[in-house]
Amino acid sequence: MKSMVIGGIILVIALMAGTYFAAGDAFIGDDYINSLTMLGAIAIIVITVFTALKYINQMKNDTASGELKDENWDGIGEYQNNVPTGWALAFIGTIIWMFWYFTMGYPINGFSQIGQWNEETLEYNAKFEKKWENPSLETLEAMGQSTYLVQCAPCHGIDAEGIEGKAHNFTKRISKEQVIHVINNGANNLKTAYPGGMPAGMAFGPDVDAIAEYVAGGFKGEQPAAYGVCAGCHGMDGKGMAYVGPNIREYDDALVMAVLKDGKKGNIGMMPSFDGRLNETQEKALAAYLRSLGE
Structure with a gap:
């Protein structure tokens, strides 16, 4: 036993030295949390080694000694021994330490860089939302232009005329060919806002051209x-109409x-979803800017 104790002392010293060598510089200073952490590490090393x-x-x-229980399994039984005193005290002590750690030992409500960053972020977001709560049309259009140049221009072009006809031209709200495509093929993309969608083949023959020309022409002239x-x-x-059909x-x-x-998805190609990339104010600003292009 004496040799085991000597070996345990040597092991404790070696582990403590290794701990200090690996993280010793973190315990230099006035931060008592780091000091408590070091003391905790020493306690764990000592208790673990000598318990083992x-x-x-x-x-x-x-x-083995004591009175056997009546139950046994294949001739193997258990003694009716009490819980070891050391184990019971360690168990109760751990529970007490847990409550101490979460109430006093670790400053949950103390200063934290992450907490400070979160507070400043929330404060800035609240300030931003209040500032742009009721922006003017001019402000919305300016904000929408900035959003458009970053998010939309790569496909629709800086001038919003589409790139080589592969993206929608926002300066010409909608073309006759696009209207004909929707009439003949339907449109069921906008499931969230307009769950019913539009079936294909709503009109045929000369009516298709008449409707397409009327809608693409800005609802001018005699309505077919x-x-x-x-x-x-x-x-x-x-x-x-809300939840029924979009504004055309x-x-x-x-x-x-x-x-x-x-x-x-239209006759030109497929536009991917931008869900989550813009906030509500940016989306409204983008809509205002697109309307300004038609003007």
Whole structure:
């Protein structure tokens, strides 16, 4: 046993030296949390080593004793021994230490760089939201232009005319070919805002050209009788109905936000979803800027 104690002392010293060598510079200074951490490490090393030595010695020298329980499994039974005093005290002490650590030992409510960063971020976000809570149309258009140049220009071009016809031209709200494509093929992309979608083949023959020309022309001139089918969802004025049909007259907020969320597939190609990339104010600003392009 004496040799085991000597060996344990040497092991404790070696482990403490290794701990200090690996992280000793972290414990230099006035931060008492680091000092407590070092003391905790020393305590764990000492307790672990000598507890292990105690039970190793006990396994080598002790013999089982006490009164056997009546139950046994294949002739193997248990003694009715009490919980070891040291183990019970260590268990209770650990629970007490846990409550101390979470209430007094570790300053949960103390200063934290991460906490400070979170507070400053929340404060800035609140300030930003308040500042832009009711922006003017001019401010929205300016903000929308900045958002457009970063998020949309790579496909639609800086001048918003589309790049080589592979993206929608925002200076010409909608073309006759696009209207014909939607009439013949339907449109079921905007599931979130307009869950019903639009079925294909709403009009055929010469009615297709008449409706497409009327809608693409900005609802000017005599309204074709066949447009009455479209008005059931988009309204006689083409400004749409909430959750039924989108605005086909201008880029209103609801339409732009729906396209940004769900993406859009048309006769030119597929626009991916931008869900989560812009906040609500940026989406409204983008819609305002797109409307300004048509003007």
